[in-house]
Amino acid sequence: MPFETHEQNGLIWLSASVLSGVRHGFSTRLGGVSPAPWDSLNLRPGMGDGREAMLENYRRFCACLGAEPEHTVLSRQVHETTVRACTADDAGKGLFRDRDYSADALITNTPGLTLFVFSADCGTILLHDPDTNAVGAIHAGWRGCARGIVEKTVQELERLYGAKAANLRAALGPCIGQCCFETNSDVPDAMRAALGETAAPYLAQHGPKWHVDLEGLNRQWLLRAGVLAKHIDTAGLCTACRPDWFWSHRKMGETRGLQCAAIVCPS
Numbered sequence: 001m002p003f004e005t006h007e008q009n010g011l012i013w014l015s016a017s018v019l020s021g022v023r024h025g026f027s028t029r030l031g032g033v034s035p036a037p038w039d040s041l042n043l044r045p046g047m048g049d050g051r052e053a054m055l056e057n058y059r060r061f062c063a064c065l066g067a068e069p070e071h072t073v074l075s076r077q078v079h080e081t082t083v084r085a086c087t088a089d090d091a092g093k094g095l096f097r098d099r100d101y102s103a104d105a106l107i108t109n110t111p112g113l114t115l116f117v118f119s120a121d122c123g124t125i126l127l128h129d130p131d132t133n134a135v136g137a138i139h140a141g142w143r144g145c146a147r148g149i150v151e152k153t154v155q156e157l158e159r160l161y162g163a164k165a166a167n168l169r170a171a172l173g174p175c176i177g178q179c180c181f182e183t184n185s186d187v188p189d190a191m192r193a194a195l196g197e198t199a200a201p202y203l204a205q206h207g208p209k210w211h212v213d214l215e216g217l218n219r220q221w222l223l224r225a226g227v228l229a230k231h232i233d234t235a236g237l238c239t240a241c242r243p244d245w246f247w248s249h250r251k252m253g254e255t256r257g258l259q260c261a262a263i264v265c266p267s
Helices: 051-065 142-147 149-161 186-202 214-225
Strands: 004-008 011-015 024-027 072-074 083-085 105-108 114-119 123-128 135-140 169-172 203-206 209-212 232-234 259-264
Touching (some): 011 051, 024 123, 083 149, 105 114, 114 123, 114 135, 123 149, 123 214, 135 214, 135 259, 186 214
Parallel strands (some): 072 114, 083 105
Antiparallel strands (some): 004 011, 123 135
């Protein structure tokens, strides 16, 4: 189903109906205080807009979700497949304390803990198991997708918290669309090596170049992991096509901010 758009005091974010009842959101670049070229809701630590602007942006976004900034855990993304199980001891890491880890996926069953992953074209996925109330947040660019980070995260939710893949609810946030994700053959080769023929519908060749449907491939990993199609929502929004709402690494390079996907573990 399509995502729902929300606005509060000029801040615009998205939510997925499949995660209804769980505090979560996918940010846009609108509604913060950062100056150009990070304007305005930049959630990327360490940029030139300064720490005070970043903290104010987090305060505003967390207020929209009903989350507490002090209870956030930020991913430290390196395009690999590390899944970090977070506890109360991780609260504030990345925002108020150093991140003593690298992880492209975070999971937890600690009530009130809010997990953040980031994107400027890559895929983001939020997961919730209504039986155990365990949650997960995944950063899945093409490298992580090809290496199976989505399936690994589902397996870790099952192994550590007793979740069941068939019960999981999953929302795939905005990412670069097949319209704009033009690449050489290395990306489709990696996808075919990982997913076999099930990757074919999401790869289209146009002359010497390929166009890749990253959202569709990440969804395919969810299905392969045992998540039911009726429990998956997709945003269907291309970050490269919508510079008014999103930052895009492909279109803007490194001088830009990041949007996020965040989910609060329910009580």
